[in-house]
Amino acid sequence: MNIGGFAVRAAVVLVLPVWIGVAACADVEAVQRRTCESLLPVIEPAGTRITIQKTEPDPRRAGNVRVFYHAERPDPDAVSPDPVDAAITCAFGGSGFEAGKADLIGLETPDGVLSEIRLQMLKRFWLSDLGAVSEAMRQVEWAPEARPAGLLAVSGAHGFLLQQLVNAGAPSALYALLALAYSLVYGLLGRINLAFGDLAMLGAYATVLGIAGGLTLGAGAPGLLLPFALLFAISVTAAWSGAIGLGIFRPLAARGAQPLLVATIGVSLALQEFVGRVQGVKERWLPPILNEPHLLFGGAYEVVVTTMQMLVVGGVSVAVLLVLVGMRRSRFGRDWRAMADDAAMAALLGVDQDRTLTATFQLAGALAAVAGVVITTLYGGTSFHMGTIIGLKALVAAIVGGIGSLPGAVLGGLLIGLAETLWSAYHPIVWRDAVIMMLLVVFLVLRPEGLFGTRAALEEKSARP
Incomplete structure (x- = not known):
């Protein structure tokens, strides 16, 4: 298997849901209807x-x-x-x-x-x-x-709650992707890469540059350019992530957790400063892409979902499913599990550790790139320092689900996205991030192995030299 072969194939397949959705789901009249009315x-x-x-x-x-x-x-x-x-x-x-x-x-x-x-x-x-x-x-x-009346007519309170559940889809998808990236690396090496939030930031900037470059060249509307921007973001971020794996994690993995933790903090700061110097410190914005609302439920409080929200949730669901299934059935997945269980025995049995490590970081980088695309297309803006808080909350999601457990990471992302959205809707939003970080403290004290992890596996990973 070529280095990163599975990661590259998975990254290419990530484009298909977006491309199909753009072709099938775009409602060309909604924005015109609202403007005219x-x-x-x-x-x-x-x-x-x-x-x-x-x-x-x-x-x-x-x-x-x-x-x-x-x-x-x-x-x-x-x-x-x-x-x-x-x-x-x-x-x-x-x-x-x-x-x-x-x-x-x-x-x-x-x-x-x-x-x-x-x-x-x-x-x-x-x-x-x-x-x-x-x-x-x-x-x-x-x-x-x-x-349009929507699927059903609901009361105001129920409609507001349903709208928040719809809104939770996007942040849940974002945190699930990054938590899965954290767990891929931690499950293999027992080490945490604190730079994944900044890799998502890099993917967000690559998306902005890809779409802006296409618009400048007159290549089409932003919706049509989105699949190509996604491929560009995946290529850039997977390359950076693979280089981090080979250049930093491979030589430092055997020296204990502390040197690597400090090194990844340095990588995070270096990426921020690099993007800040190259792109400037001002936020970059894209025009809204496929943001036409579709009525789901009518009544006293109308529940709507945009085309982009549907594409994000559908595309990320397919991407996560591909990764989970691929990790069980592909040769790369078997090599990853063998190296995660016993790296020395895996090497004796012919597993190429450098290749597996590089492919793992490339796949994790591709997931971070898709998270960056989610940030840009749904929220419009990106900044060079946004990766820190996003990465920390995704790490909380990975720990809540059971860091090292791939399905647990996905579940943790869903829970953190839902908790963040519901808190913002019903409580003061200024306390949102503080509450999410308190969840980290609660789980580390009461259940450090998370929902899907085991204490024995956590102790074994933490005890690695």
Whole structure:
């Protein structure tokens, strides 16, 4: 087997769920629907009661959206409001995967087509003020047939809880990936690599550069560039991780845990300073990618999920499953388990330890790269110092699940992501990170082996020279 062969094959397969999802799940009308409907409160006179009756594509031109509505305009000279049925047509700069699909380029109101100057003022002073738009849309009503009802109608409290469970999918996926990377290395060597958070940061920057470079060259919309950015991030981060494994862990693994712990802290700081000097200290941002909301549950509190959230959860689930199955059935997985159980006996039986170590770090680096892609595509921003807290919370997830246990690491990531999201929703968010770190203390005191680990295995790993 070539060095990192399993890691490379797994990394390539990681792209497939994203590519299929981008092709199948993109809703090209959702962002246009929201933009066009949000223009109604500013088009109609103040105090008008607006009821949206129907929103549909304009058959006259692809990318245009028409909103039909009923308006009860206040009339100071009449006893009752003046009811009017009207429609507006919004023209956008593209459709499908085209980059300009969210750019409003024209508007036809009941009074005629808006001039270019008035359109620009509308975009600048109305659409850009999200708070004002949100407040105004609270006064807009929808006819029963105008708004999708979702799978079920739920109460406000239940809807809010369901929304938090949906929101927990992304951080859970992030922490599961990094916790799995921690456990791959710890399970093999009994050592912790504290640089995985910064490797995820490196993957996030590689994603930003890949998408930004493609946009500069006119290669397509961000959604179409995402699979190529993912491959670029995996290539960069896996190479760095493999070099860390060969250059630092191989010579220091036999010298005890303390030298390696200090060395990985140094690697973490070096990566931060490297990226900070090369890319600058300012945060890098990407435009929202595939963030169209899809209604899951209706009722007093609507529960929505975006296309990107579905892609992340689906893609990460497939990636994690591939790793877990591959570690049980592939030759690399057998070599990894043999070396983890008894490195000296594995060497006598012909296991190439350098190759297995390098492949392990490459696979762990690929997982960190995917975590970086998750950060960038879902949250938009990336900074050179963000890896520290993300890496520490992923380490908490690995310890909670049972560090060294691959399924336990995944479960720990799910639990930490869920706990973080629920705390942020129901309690002061400023205490969120402190609470997660307290979980680390609780588990180290009460159950240091974690949920899936065993005390004997933990003691054996810790006792390695």
